[in-house]
Amino acid sequence: MEAIFQAQAKFRLDRGLTKVKAIRNQNYKRHGTKSYVYLLNRFGFEPTKPGPYYQQHRIRQRGLAHPDFHAPVGGRVHHTKHLHKKVNKHGAPDATGTETGEVGAEDQQNDSEYLCEVTIGTPGQTLLLDFDTGSSDLWVFSTELSKTIQKGHSVFQPTSSSTFKKLPNQAWQISYGDGSSASGDCGSDNVTIGGLTIKNQTVELASKLAQQFAQGTGDGLLGLAWPAINTVATNGKSTPANTPVANMITQDDIPSDAELFTAAFYSERDANAQSFYTFGYIDTDLVSSSGQDIAWTDIDNSQGFWMFPSTSTSVNGKAISQSGNSAIADTGTTLALVSDEVCEALYNAIPGATYDDQQQGYVFPQSTDVSSLPEFKVSVGDTQFVIQPEDLAFAPADDNNWYGGIQSRGTNPFDILGDVFLKSIYAIFDQGNQRFGAVPKIQASQNLSSSAQ
CATH class of the missing domain: 2.40.70.10 (Acid Proteases)
Incomplete structure (x- = not known):
């Protein structure tokens, strides 16, 4: 190397x-629910947890209109999904709403x-x-x-x-x-x-x-x-x-030997650190400061994404096996979306954490001390990486709770690891060799309350 x-x-x-x-x-x-709705829209998966937002299936048929009932007859039938929301009588998103509304720009980050x-x-x-x-x-x-x-x-x-x-x-x-x-x-x-x-x-x-x-x-x-x-x-x-x-x-x-690009993201809490990309070279200082060799894993680009095996997770050292699981590294996503099993294990380990139907996501008390947050690891190939505990608090959910940075991927078949994960690693996208590499990039202890900024 x-x-x-x-x-x-x-x-x-x-x-x-x-x-x-x-x-x-x-x-x-930052807005937790709006960020989650953006991902529902972008990736088109079905939520498996309750909330105002859901995918509605539609059947479309191509063919000639029948003269008696003005609808296509014959041709190919196909299903489409359209993002909708349940609303109350005032038109606001409401998990218990009995009416249906269209999802607009105001609903999304x-x-x-x-x-x-x-x-x-x-x-x-x-x-x-x-x-x-x-x-x-x-x-x-x-x-x-x-x-x-x-x-x-x-x-x-x-x-x-x-x-x-x-x-x-x-x-x-x-x-x-x-x-x-x-x-x-x-x-x-x-x-x-x-x-x-x-x-x-x-x-x-x-x-x-x-x-x-x-x-x-x-x-x-x-x-x-x-x-x-x-x-x-x-x-x-x-x-x-x-x-x-x-x-x-x-x-x-x-x-x-330089057919790659890299990404280093820092939180707003890291006052002296500048987020950056490089093209054609790896920042060797960041690799050296990690104290570890680059963990490489082959990627599967058949769906166009930077997808790699991610078959193990742990919460406070307790392993959660996910045989055959894959994840994508996505700089266009702020949250990290994982399976319901992993979400439940993570938030069960945070005192006072709960699932909020109205916000369509897991929340936990803003009074939580960083030291009481669990050590949460996800794998890149065979190597596990810690997600910086401060990033588990994504944005204020209300006056008393944080909206969690880790949320459910619903029916999506793979994890989506966005900035909440990427801020904890130095990411290397080796396009020429079709592999993804990472080293840890955990910062010094920070103030959890500044996540609101």
């Missing part, structure tokens, strides 16, 4: 590469906790993008959007870039279970990340954005998952575009 580190250091020096600062979004406000500077075009135009290992589109606010939606954002102007090229007949669309979508057309241009320039990178220009997307602080998204789940289509046929990292590899922008 030492020889690889040396080669990466030389590459970094020769190319003048820099860390990409993951800037804390000052407008981001649509802002990003971290944003990164990316330069697009010649001369370069700087935008703040959400780096997301759970998706594969690079889309930006563009001059094709209405002036109202552009307001408050840095907007990419294709006509101001001498290297921009229109990609005829190419379009993109991201859709979610609440009916919201983002869509537009495509071009290619130079994209610079951390001093590394990718030429002819497909850039998806937003021409339509639902309120869910428009109300965020960032200027778009940069997907870091695998190209297979990119949404670009040519003349209506799926033709996934390469992600920036995939293009770094295919265009030989980075050497064979």
